[in-house]
Amino acid sequence: MKSCILKFCRLLCLLLTLPLYLMEITGLYGMYKRLFPWLAYNITFSYNDKMHKTKRDLFRNVGKFANSDGTLRLLEIGCGSGANFKFYPDGCTVTCTDPNPHFEKYLRLSMDANTHLTYDTFVVVSGEDMEAVRDESVDVVVCTLVLCSVINVQRVLQEVRRILKTGGAFYFLEHVVSDPSSSTYFLQHVFEPLWYYLGDGCMITRATWKYLEAAGFSELHLKHVEAPEVTRMIRPHIMGHSIK
Secondary structure (H helix, E strand, O other): OHHHHHHHHHHHHHHHOHHHHHHHHHOOOHHHHHHHHHHHHHHHHHHHHHOHHHHHHHHOOHHHHOOOOOOOEEEEEOOOOOOOHHHOOOOOEEEEEOOOHHHHHHHHHHHHHOOOOEEEEEEOOOOOOOOOOOOOOEEEEEEEOOOOOOOOHHHHHHHHHHHEEEEEEEEEEEEOOOOOOOHHHHHHHHHHHHHHHHOOOOOOOOOHHHHHHOOOOOEEEEEEEEOOOOOHHHOEEEEEEEEO
16 A cells, blocks of 8 residues: 555655656756756755764774875766865865866855865766776875765776775765655655655665665675655665775
């Protein structure tokens, strides 16, 4: 019975998103992609406040992957407006990538506010195809709230392994699908069609940890956490790092 109710409610939500679907196939949805960076930039302040301790704990040991001369080359996939910059260690060199070029304006604001870092380039590429980045050229790769919206998670993780130096680390913080027995799981599956459009491709029902477990890293340090202060739809998170 519960499954039938879920499917019926999801169908109703799909009907509500029909105008958004029509906007997408006619190209009008592109206007929202120009607006989304502004929305993401402003939401970032609230999310960072609520997740400050979690992010601080996540990135606390990034510095140990620095080279013997103290340099640390870090690449962030889907950097958006630069929400993670303040958590990175002093002096590291950051390369930013994002498929949406309209983030650059807000990215520059974050760069100006975080002068403890050195910035390389902003590369407009998807996480699935970072051919502009050389093999084994970075010490750390970071990806937060991004694997939910990429088209091919497996391909992104292959690219991460390609560009990481041997012994380098991949840091992640992602919201994931809830436990099937929870009411959050029900809500995630019902409202996913609408969330997909409002979140610029965000999928709230991904079991992202399964992709990480199968990615072939030599080590995986992963834990499931709850983010009680954020909206209910994205409270279940995974966080950690893996080593090539």
